[in-house]
Amino acid sequence: MPQTSIREVARRAGVSVGTVSNVLNRPDLVAEATRDRVRAAIRELGFVRNESARRLRQGPAAQPEPPAETPARAPAYGVLVEDLANPYASDVARGAERALNKAGRDVLWLSSDHDPAKERRGLDLLAAQRAAGVLVIPVGMDDADIARLRAAGMAVVLLDHARPGVCSARVDHVAGGAVAADRLLALGRHRLAFVSGRPEPRPVVDRREGAARTLAGAQAGPLPLFTMDALTPTAGQAAARRLLALPEVPDGVFCANDLLAIGLTNELVRLGVRVPDDIAVIGYDDIELAASAAVPLTTVRQPRRELGRAAAELALAETAEGAAHQHRQLILTPELIVRDSA
């Protein structure tokens, strides 16, 4: 396939390439008759602008967006999440996308599937494409990765993680863990358990630590850790069976996320355990399903949309300010949502 170029459009319309480009980018500079002829040629030939050439020519500075035919566009932002199937991640990313779209920017999503190698590949892809920036829930990035992105002129914003010298937006998970623990204590629960997924990421560690510290402060018991193989409802079911098999069954459970908590609660109920009477369950995230679960879930809400929006704004600011940009670490506060499960 020979890929129709601006040159052929020009020939067909009987004008120069410069004129075609003008029609595409500054139609007001072109006489109406000419404009129409060019537009017709574009349609007839099925011409689609080659963005690679455009970007190559334009250099890194690309402007927002003048009115245009085949829409001239600023480079897109990438959103790289750990797991597209996780409602927490996709909600954050959607919040970010909305804000970016509002600013006229396109968004590409990539997923690392918790695999550092895939994460790196995705980052390199964005860097090579000279994306405007990337918002990333990191799973294994190091400073060299960040340096490479910066070298490609990209803005970098970390989600749910912090690192000096890089913009980031996250919630205070230690505080989140603390409010969960407070709630369980207030309900008079003392045989507690923390259920989480396997390769403990920092945010989960923080939640546990926040809870554990609160318990310690209240002279309350320890917070044994139950590690499942993922943060999914299926893992939650397994966790329920594991807890019930314990010599001393807990009366309060704090789950690392809502999916886990929902699976766990459902399985408990199915096995005849009353929630919250026999066992109180607290989740984390407040995903949509938490409210409509069989036992509406008490949980620690993360302001996910806002998190995404805030991250998007940091990225846009970094892009706009260039070298003058001051990196900022945003920390939002999570909030306990009391429903039925605890």
Next chain:
Amino acid sequence: MPQTSIREVARRAGVSVGTVSNVLNRPDLVAEATRDRVRAAIRELGFVRNESARRLRQGPAAQPEPPAETPARAPAYGVLVEDLANPYASDVARGAERALNKAGRDVLWLSSDHDPAKERRGLDLLAAQRAAGVLVIPVGMDDADIARLRAAGMAVVLLDHARPGVCSARVDHVAGGAVAADRLLALGRHRLAFVSGRPEPRPVVDRREGAARTLAGAQAGPLPLFTMDALTPTAGQAAARRLLALPEVPDGVFCANDLLAIGLTNELVRLGVRVPDDIAVIGYDDIELAASAAVPLTTVRQPRRELGRAAAELALAETAEGAAHQHRQLILTPELIVRDSA
């Protein structure tokens, strides 16, 4: 920011640009000492290849992937889904991604949010970037859109929809609706209802039609339609209340998807209705949550991963075969998964 180019790397390493390019793409052609010098320069300068220039030069033919430094990559495929928060869509897309990754291709996700304008913008973005192809759950595409994509040299595969002259992969939703209806009839249910989301997409219409036809064939009653404002658990809750308010409460409900069915079932149970004894509920999709729901959901399974994989293979074939490619419409068969809810 001046964006370090291959030229500066060359200068720093004391070689020509051609040699740097060779180090990048065919390192075996370069003497070891030179290679090391160039690699060092690349590292020191934080050089990142400009993919725009590469693609511009390479033209549409881009090859798979020789061993390389800064990985040279074939153009990516786009996956454009209607709604990233929908587990059906993300599972299909993940199946596709896995297959494409296995073939050494990168994948970018875009979401149309059910908005035809946003869909078009995403397609145009991919076309302008000269992506290798796109797998799309369409929400408003027309033939002109497809022509534009083709003109940009892209492979196009429709997911969950069919259209003459375009590759597609989907399940037979009429059959899916039929097995659901059969199940309800087998359970002796006759006051049935169909619950769905608002702007009825074709696949949902098909499900309903399959069910309605089966009922008609069995001389069984009509299948009244209840339209909610989305296919979400929250909408399912609302649907439950609406059904219970009916003068004649149904004893069997077929939901357009699992999220709806889960929300509906949970709300019914909470309101003291027994599922399936009082009301049997059948969902559609068999998402992960269906199995671990409070009342494990009887549902019509779509082989989502396979669907994605099949679509990916169609796309790869189209890319490989070029003009010789024969467009194919794949139709897979859904399967009833009996659990507790019906």
Next chain:
DNA sequence: TGAAGATCGTGAATCGTTTCAAGCTACGCT
């Protein structure tokens, strides 16, 4: 010693678009 390879490097041409100084017309004004 000298010729034929083998091994490495070079540098100019190229991809498709944008940009911009310069050119061309037609028109109005003095």
Next chain:
DNA sequence: AGCGTAGCTTGAAACGATTCACGATCTTCA
């Protein structure tokens, strides 16, 4: 008639990487 101006259009020079025919050196062997 002469000049200035406004309105359009042109054509060539970038942008950064890849490619490839061609040189330059070095080995090897008669």
